[in-house]
Amino acid sequence: MKRLSFRTAGESHGRGLIALLEGLPAGLDLVTERDVDPQLERRQGGYGRGRRMKIESDRVEVISGLRLGETLGSPLAMVIWNRDWENWTVAMSSEPPPDDVNPKALRSMYLPRPGHADLVGVFKYDRRDTRDILERASARETAARVACGAVARRFLEEFGIRIGSHVLSVGGIEAEVPDALPEDLNGAVDDSPLRCLDPDATDRIIQAIDEARATGDTLGGVFEVVATGVPVGLGSHVSWDAKLDGRLAQALMSIQAIKAVEIGDGIGGALRPGTRVHDPIVRKPDEERMGGIGRASNRAGGLEGGITTGEPLVVRGHMKPISTLRNRLPSVDLRDGSVADAATERSDVSAVPAAGVVGEAMVALVLADALLEKFGGDSVDEVRRNLDGYLDHLRARGFGEREL
Numbered sequence: 001m002k003r004l005s006f007r008t009a010g011e012s013h014g015r016g017l018i019a020l021l022e023g024l025p026a027g028l029d030l031v032t033e034r035d036v037d038p039q040l041e042r043r044q045g046g047y048g049r050g051r052r053m054k055i056e057s058d059r060v061e062v063i064s065g066l067r068l069g070e071t072l073g074s075p076l077a078m079v080i081w082n083r084d085w086e087n088w089t090v091a092m093s094s095e096p097p098p099d100d101v102n103p104k105a106l107r108s109m110y111l112p113r114p115g116h117a118d119l120v121g122v123f124k125y126d127r128r129d130t131r132d133i134l135e136r137a138s139a140r141e142t143a144a145r146v147a148c149g150a151v152a153r154r155f156l157e158e159f160g161i162r163i164g165s166h167v168l169s170v171g172g173i174e175a176e177v178p179d180a181l182p183e184d185l186n187g188a189v190d191d192s193p194l195r196c197l198d199p200d201a202t203d204r205i206i207q208a209i210d211e212a213r214a215t216g217d218t219l220g221g222v223f224e225v226v227a228t229g230v231p232v233g234l235g236s237h238v239s240w241d242a243k244l245d246g247r248l249a250q251a252l253m254s255i256q257a258i259k260a261v262e263i264g265d266g267i268g269g270a271l272r273p274g275t276r277v278h279d280p281i282v283r284k285p286d287e288e289r290m291g292g293i294g295r296a297s298n299r300a301g302g303l304e305g306g307i308t309t310g311e312p313l314v315v316r317g318h319m320k321p322i323s324t325l326r327n328r329l330p331s332v333d334l335r336d337g338s339v340a341d342a343a344t345e346r347s348d349v350s351a352v353p354a355a356g357v358v359g360e361a362m363v364a365l366v367l368a369d370a371l372l373e374k375f376g377g378d379s380v381d382e383v384r385r386n387l388d389g390y391l392d393h394l395r396a397r398g399f400g401e402r403e404l
């Protein structure tokens with residue numbers, strides 16, 4: 001059963017977004033200017049974003065669940081206003097103009113874009129034009145997810161769990177990744193225009209994004225989210241929906257345009273023999289949380305049997321290219337069935353770094369839920385007591401410095 005759940009509401013060009021987080025314990029010290037707004041700003045960044053990001057400057061307003069800088073244990077409700085809303089009052093309150101009146105036929109809401117939710121949404125919800133669909137399908141919604149994820153991240157920080165992300169590839173150009181990741185992953189990439197650890201690949205990717213922009217094309221890519229300090233034992237092997245790998249995959253896959261999710265070396269591992277995939281179990285006297293037992297490598301990405309191993313959790317999201325293309329693909333006019341090119345409009349060319357920040361938020365929400373599932377409590381201190389008792393027990397049943 002979910003302990004921590006969240007919901008978002010809002011259209012991309014509507015008044016704003018609502019984020020509702022339920023199940024958070026009381027007594028979490030939370031300052032939105034310090035803990036939430038900087039995460040929203042990170043999500044807006046990254047080379048390849050479109051003009052919309054120059055208009056927005058996302059900030060949250062807390063409506064409930066917080067008093068004197070601490071959570072109350074009641075639902076936390078937050079609002080993010082859309083600055084662009086003012087520019088869309090006509091589009092949001094009128095029928096789309098016919099193509100012959102508006103020479104910017106490109107903007108037509110009758111020409112569904114392959115890859116976006118336009119066509120399937122119009123059929124499913126029995127709508128006349130695609131605006132009724134794209135407004136909610138839009139990844140603008142991820143700003144509200146990141147607000148919820150920022151609060152989950154603050155909660156996890158209390159227990160020494162930290163989450164970061166970096167970009168592994170864009171448009172097939174792969175970054176070289178060091179064997180040991182920097183301890184503060186975000187510190188190492190937040191200033192990089194691509195949130196990437198490889199400056200040379202960054203330059204080449206920027207060039208590729210410029211080329212894609214010039215030719216009216218778009219690029220996808222892969223990001224990696226890493227969580228450190230995660231205790232052994234979150235999630236469970238006993239039922240399909242208790243498995244933490246499955247829960248993470250669902251959370252990541254739900255991000256707009258994410259089409260594959262990988263845990264650790266999941267995809268590469270499928271190509272190698274078992275002796276070069278599984279992580280040997282070794283004595284590690286310093287590994288207190290694991291009772292003196294650890295792993296020689298972490299190809300499993302911190303999960304076995306749907307349970308955290310105590311090693312860093314590593315999850316990758318594979319993002320398809322953005323579907324709004326200036327170099328338009330074939331489509332069909334929803335008014336008369338005639339063949340036409342798909343609609344195009346202001347859009348990102350690539351948004352992999354931003355998707356990585358959203359990935360961090362989703363991982364934070366899943367981990368906070370799993371932590372509460374195992375160490376549940378109504379206050380942060382109660383959760384802490386429960387976790388500390390468990391860690392003491394692990395230490396006591398382990399081998400520490402003892403020779404076997």
Ligand SMILES: Cc1cc2nc3c(=O)[nH]c(=O)nc-3n(C[C@H](O)[C@H](O)[C@H](O)COP(=O)(O)O)c2cc1C
Nearest residue numbers: 116117137138139256257323324347348351354355
């Ligand atoms: C951070 C982010 C930014 C995005 N920006 C755009 C965009 O500017 N234009 C676009 O067509 N799709 C964009 N997308 C992807 C669409 O929202 C997504 O493809 C669409 O909702 C259909 O869902 P699906 O790709 O998951 O099937 C973005 C996705 C993310 C995660």
Ligand SMILES: C=C(O[C@@H]1CC(C(=O)O)=C[C@@H](OP(=O)(O)O)[C@H]1O)C(=O)O
Nearest residue numbers: 050052053137138139140143346347348
């Ligand atoms: C607004 C955001 O992303 C948007 C996601 C998006 C889409 O179709 O998913 C389309 C673009 O919006 P617009 O049509 O207003 O230019 C992106 O900018 C955001 O991330 O805050």
